[in-house]
Amino acid sequence: MSSTSIDVPSTDDVVGLLRAQHGQIRDLFDLVMGSSGPERRESFTHLVRLLAVHETAEEEIVHPVARRKLPGGQGMIDDRLAEEREAKELLAELDGMDPEDPQFLPKLDKLRVAVLSHARAEERYEFDRLGDQFSDAQRKGLAAAVRAAEAAAPTHPHPGTESATKNMLVGPAAAIADRVRDIIRNPDKH
Numbered sequence: 001m002s003s004t005s006i007d008v009p010s011t012d013d014v015v016g017l018l019r020a021q022h023g024q025i026r027d028l029f030d031l032v033m034g035s036s037g038p039e040r041r042e043s044f045t046h047l048v049r050l051l052a053v054h055e056t057a058e059e060e061i062v063h064p065v066a067r068r069k070l071p072g073g074q075g076m077i078d079d080r081l082a083e084e085r086e087a088k089e090l091l092a093e094l095d096g097m098d099p100e101d102p103q104f105l106p107k108l109d110k111l112r113v114a115v116l117s118h119a120r121a122e123e124r125y126e127f128d129r130l131g132d133q134f135s136d137a138q139r140k141g142l143a144a145a146v147r148a149a150e151a152a153a154p155t156h157p158h159p160g161t162e163s164a165t166k167n168m169l170v171g172p173a174a175a176i177a178d179r180v181r182d183i184i185r186n187p188d189k190h
Helices: 014-034 037-069 073-095 104-133 136-151 164-185
Strands: none
Touching: 014 037, 014 104, 014 136, 037 073, 037 104, 037 136, 073 104, 104 136
């Protein structure tokens, strides 16, 4: 498993794409929690990257559309962004820890519960409604935009950048810094 690539599900529908990534995230949590040593470290690196690029794309593309176009979108997205900030803070803490630290797995489990609860809320309150409100062509366009955002997204969490504007301002510099840090940490993987 390469820590530099995200296996993007082959779907042209933004709802299917995001749900498939949620499934990948669930699987990676299980893999990290059920492994040790180098396998845990590599799996966690992949999880961090997937969470970082996935959340950035949602914050830049999906949430602003849902905020503007869905009934009750403002409050719904405010709730999701608060959850994302909390998860990013915990993920940033874990990202700086040794995966073999005795506190790592309990903190990872806390993150897992928060992220999976957040994903369920997105799927139920946001994604299902996007699927109902937007045409196939619109969902296809959103999927392409999500993929483009993920390709340029930071690869580590940056708490405090949960809005599209902040992601656009901070994201490019953070993405470059993150990708350089990834190369320095794992030169054989790049």
